[in-house]
Amino acid sequence: MSRASRLLELIQVLRRHRAPITGPALAEELGISIRTLYRDIATLQAQGADIRGEPGVGYVLQPGFTLPPLMFSADELEALVLGSRWVAVRGDARLGAAARNAVAKIRAVLPGDLRESVDAATLTVPMFRGEPVAIDVSVIRAAIRAEHKLVITYRDNDGAGTTRTIWPLLIGFFDKVLVLAAWCELRQDYRAFRVDRIQSVEPRDERYPRRRAVLVGEWRVRQNIPATAGN
Structure with missing residues (x-):
């Protein structure tokens, strides 16, 4: 399992547990050492995850943390980019601009290999315009x-x-x-x-x-x- 996948799985496990869960229990569920677990928790906290707790007490993830785009799989990225490009063509001016900005933000934080998958545009949307709209x-x-x-x-x-x-x-x-x-x-x-x-x-x-x-x-x-x- 890659480190990114392991961090994603740790977040998912914490989300499933509303009450604090001990470090050893987390490590066992993830199949990693307690030392690796502590490092991974520190990494997620540095990325903005509000994980409360400490060794010997237990850990709980506070609501509101969203995963960074680098956690997305290639298929998930293609789905997001395709949807954004569809909105950029079919939506109103503000919604279209927001869709293009969203793709740019996702692309900016991706590692090189995934950024190439966004640029490759294996899926596309026809440049089709519907009936003209007079209002905003x-x-x-x-x-x-x-x-x-x-x-x-x-x-x-x-x-x-x-x-x-x-x-x-x-x-x-x-x-x-x-x-x-x-x-x-x-x-x-x-x-x-x-x-x-x-x-x-x-x-x-x-x-x-x-x-x-x-x-x-x-x-x-x-x-x-x-x-x-x-x-």
Whole structure:
């Protein structure tokens, strides 16, 4: 087992144990010497892992530690890079820039062999653009995160325009269009809005009265979407 794999396994073991676990028990589970264990714990602590404890007492990992990208396997990196490149092509300007920045940050901390796998681009995304969007989609994304209402002007399939107050829930990315799922106060029901038909969007500094997670659950039931599907 490589050192990187061993450190990853140590983190996973600590995550499984909410109560402190002794050094000898950790060493036995990992199949390493107690001396190697102490060195590995010191290494992880130096990398920012909040591991509390000491020899003879036991160790526990506090919540919040995320693994550095160098811990990713080649397949995991390909999945992350492919997803980021897809977002860079299909997302709005801010989301696309964030995706490119994420790939650059991952690449910057990788060892040479894994950095080459990122640069090789064995998987790619077609440079395809969908229907043009007139609004800043990041405004919708911010409202979804904050669970705030939006006022939109919307053009339907026949070209007729309406002004609506909605509770934005999810944005679906399809081949040619983005679709916003929301509760519509005008219709008093869940509705799907093609984002390219939204003519204007105005955020309201007002939370909608029910939690987004509950509303999304109801929407999934209406759409016959399993609860385990992507959020």
